Amino acid sequence: MTEPSAHSIWLRPERAGRGPTPTFDRDRIAAAGIALADADGLPAVTMRAVAVALGAGPASLYRYVATRDELLELMIDRVNGEISYDALGSGHWLDDLLALARQSRSVYLAHPWLLDATAARTPVGPHALTYLEHALAALADVDVSPRTKLEAIAILNAVVSTLTRAEVIQRLAGQTIPQWQQAQAEYLTQVAMAGHHPHLATALTGQPPEAEDSSEALFDRILTRVLTGLLQPDDIGATSVRGRAKVEPGGHSREATEGREP
């Protein structure tokens, strides 16, 4: 039999104490990759670059990591370790989840490449599981199925990354002037003004730099709405479309025709 699923790096012991003492360890390698990514983005994290950053030969990393993807997983999990759980335990699940989300946002802002790294994969490293554990703990007293809780957390993470991505892009637009974005703006207005997209046009010609809330306030407001909408008791929501509409007991029709004037 082969080793039971060495397909995940988290199941493989970091050291099998037989041979010579390794020069590095997973954490140092992850740190080196993170430094490169912080400085020059994800594409700068190549096997050779990380190797020379560590003062090692180009192929030495493969003693610690089976593939580049595993290196990225190491990096992801290490920055997930920057999350603090001190502000939790308020007794209010929403406050706790918001605190978690803010921590997550902080990590994204500190390491923007994390947005791209986690876009395709779902992190499952130890720190990610710790995060998940705390999120579930926050929801311990909420009366929905575990399944619903996991869904809510997954969606929460998706919304956090979406909001933070928008924030990062907007921040980039502030200092540097990426030409592709200039092009996109030009193209967008051009299409919108062509006449076939009236709603888009009005949406874009709205008040752009108006007195907006701070990013944090916006972040909290949206997440609050999403979470309160998501985590209603399990039997609500399937029958009532309008969140604040009174739920008629016995009304099992899924018609979304409530609260509308004929």
Place this chain on the structure above:
Amino acid sequence: MTEPSAHSIWLRPERAGRGPTPTFDRDRIAAAGIALADADGLPAVTMRAVAVALGAGPASLYRYVATRDELLELMIDRVNGEISYDALGSGHWLDDLLALARQSRSVYLAHPWLLDATAARTPVGPHALTYLEHALAALADVDVSPRTKLEAIAILNAVVSTLTRAEVIQRLAGQTIPQWQQAQAEYLTQVAMAGHHPHLATALTGQPPEAEDSSEALFDRILTRVLTGLLQPDDIGATSVRGRAKVEPGGHSREATEGREP
């Protein structure tokens, strides 16, 4: 002056009718790429592979596309063209947005690589703008700021892709047995049972294959909750979070957990 932002393929005319008649066009190239991606996933879409699929030389594609990323944009926009807007115009914004979301889900399910392709980038092709236009049209009568509408649509898309990704993964788990997933499951239970993650353990040992709703019902239910939560009038939800920088355990139950009845 250089050409005004030829950085986006959508700003560049497909043909500048000067030279010989091109053998292909963007749509055929996109179709070839889509066929490859449908069959063998995104990594199978290499410049050479698409070229030989078209019966062309390895470097010929660069007459139509400046980079591989642009080829992906072409593919993304072409599958976005599969969206139908027939079921819209119900007069109920929620129904219309749900119809849009279901269409989006269908496209994701038909072309799972789209999940990876759109994970990092935000599609801005013509069909994506048409989609956005219809989404904004559905929200025309909702009394929130344009900004809020755009946010809601962005989050809607993020949630749709998150849910659909889960669906695709679950579908793959059904037929084939990807070993990395076997490994993940093993690892997850192993960590959960180690004792340090009690909530995770209970969440995982829940009733997995219980009588669940159909995927479509689940999809609709979650999206309904998210959307109704998001698109409350703009003055609600902004004040609820800000009021208390200080969290006290055992304090007032939040208005989110209780119903909205006066």
Place this chain on the structure above:
DNA sequence: AGATACTGCATACATCGTTCGCAGAACAGG
């Protein structure tokens, strides 16, 4: 007709992830 500006394409290059094989270091057992 000539100039122009495009087309297809073969070739080439740089870079990347990854594999292979070997010399040497640490540990286990006697």
Place this chain on the structure above:
DNA sequence: CCTGTTCTGCGAACGATGTATGCAGTATCT
């Protein structure tokens, strides 16, 4: 202490990929 085993670092190389370049030919414009 010695010997075998098992690991380590790593130089070198392989295959694949995205992309640039130059050339021969063709369609359009003046």
